[in-house]
Amino acid sequence: MSEKPNGNRNICVVITARPSYSRIKTVLKAVQAHPDLNLQLVIAGSALLDRYGTASEFIEKDGFPIAARVFMVLEGENLTSMAKTTGIGLLELATVLDNLRPDVVITVADRYETIATAIAASYMNIPLAHVQGGEVTGSIDEKVRHAVTKLSDLHFVSTEKARDRVVRMGEAPEAVHMTGCPSIDIAAEILRDPQLDFNPMEKYGGVGPRLDLSEGYLVVLQHPVTTEYRMARNQAVETLAAIRDAGLPTLWFWPNVDAGSDGTSNAIRAFRENENPPNIRFFKNMKPVDFLRLIYNCRCLVGNSSVGIREASFLGVPVINIGSRQLGRERGANVVDVGHEREAIRAALERQLANGRYPSDRLYGEGDAGERIARLLVTAPLHIEKRLTY
Numbered sequence: 001m002s003e004k005p006n007g008n009r010n011i012c013v014v015i016t017a018r019p020s021y022s023r024i025k026t027v028l029k030a031v032q033a034h035p036d037l038n039l040q041l042v043i044a045g046s047a048l049l050d051r052y053g054t055a056s057e058f059i060e061k062d063g064f065p066i067a068a069r070v071f072m073v074l075e076g077e078n079l080t081s082m083a084k085t086t087g088i089g090l091l092e093l094a095t096v097l098d099n100l101r102p103d104v105v106i107t108v109a110d111r112y113e114t115i116a117t118a119i120a121a122s123y124m125n126i127p128l129a130h131v132q133g134g135e136v137t138g139s140i141d142e143k144v145r146h147a148v149t150k151l152s153d154l155h156f157v158s159t160e161k162a163r164d165r166v167v168r169m170g171e172a173p174e175a176v177h178m179t180g181c182p183s184i185d186i187a188a189e190i191l192r193d194p195q196l197d198f199n200p201m202e203k204y205g206g207v208g209p210r211l212d213l214s215e216g217y218l219v220v221l222q223h224p225v226t227t228e229y230r231m232a233r234n235q236a237v238e239t240l241a242a243i244r245d246a247g248l249p250t251l252w253f254w255p256n257v258d259a260g261s262d263g264t265s266n267a268i269r270a271f272r273e274n275e276n277p278p279n280i281r282f283f284k285n286m287k288p289v290d291f292l293r294l295i296y297n298c299r300c301l302v303g304n305s306s307v308g309i310r311e312a313s314f315l316g317v318p319v320i321n322i323g324s325r326q327l328g329r330e331r332g333a334n335v336v337d338v339g340h341e342r343e344a345i346r347a348a349l350e351r352q353l354a355n356g357r358y359p360s361d362r363l364y365g366e367g368d369a370g371e372r373i374a375r376l377l378v379t380a381p382l383h384i385e386k387r388l389t390y
Helices: 018-033 055-061 079-100 112-123 141-151 160-168 182-192 200-204 226-246 261-275 288-296 311-315 342-355 369-379
Strands: 009-015 037-044 068-070 104-108 128-131 154-157 176-178 218-221 250-253 280-283 300-303 319-322 335-338
Touching (some): 009 369, 018 037, 018 104, 018 182, 018 288, 037 055, 037 369, 104 112, 112 128, 182 311, 200 280, 226 250, 226 280, 226 300, 319 342, 335 342
Parallel strands (some): 009 037, 009 104, 037 068, 104 128, 128 154, 154 176, 218 250, 218 300, 250 280, 300 319, 319 335
């Protein structure tokens, strides 16, 4: 599609899950503020569901009007429901894109809803921009990410290695832009003002005992691994036991909607009811800036979220990365990798607590990705011929 007569481009950003909002928030802000761009925001998938924290409410409170909502999540939280949710998303998102008629569609990272967005835009001949392509991880996510790369016309990557990988996949070098990760922009805000200025229990509620955070606390964010989804319950139990035995006040966040998340959720509920851990409180979601401020001030982040790899490295927070979910992803010195065994987790926790804060690592950006991406959305050609490398 071409630009509008007044020179503005309509930029449609599709957010389908809780973590995607923090990955793209500063891009939304920069696009919204740019005089030559019009923001069309579509919220879909688990970002609309209360059980996963209703990210859409935080998005609206942050001042971003929602152009369309797409309910597409099929219950089941298994491999079949993931595939069917992708299909529903493709059907519904095609209708939304036909109504909005954007000049560019932006899709984020590597979730199964992301590929639904990419397929819909591609078959409708709408230029597609992909944020966070070219990275390597465990599970099905890497396949999805690379497939979205091949469907995309513009690439906004987070690291130099990611850029090189996308070019080697046959994408034209002039279409691949090393912008850094937009989530680092929020982390940069936290470094400028790191004080924990709110009580998470008073502001967000949560479930579990009232905790005293004044002497330090842990944060846990553990998702199921889609290629190991049958083991999700046992894997969560090992982490729960290790954290309980550590005895430190802990804020534990609910998992993403993926195959195996019912196993993780059931493990949390059963452990909470049967063990009644006195040191763990559970939360669904928080505003991105509050969540990262909480991360910055914790003594250690435990689990398998990419937050530990990306934002925590920039913030210098000690991280224990459990299992294979982040396998192959570039990481800083702040990360200690362990398996799903409670004793290994406990030993790693003792090591990280003794180490304390790490130096800030700028591997994933300097904190200006949102502005960079907005500028490129104004000036970048939307159709660049791909380079065959085979």
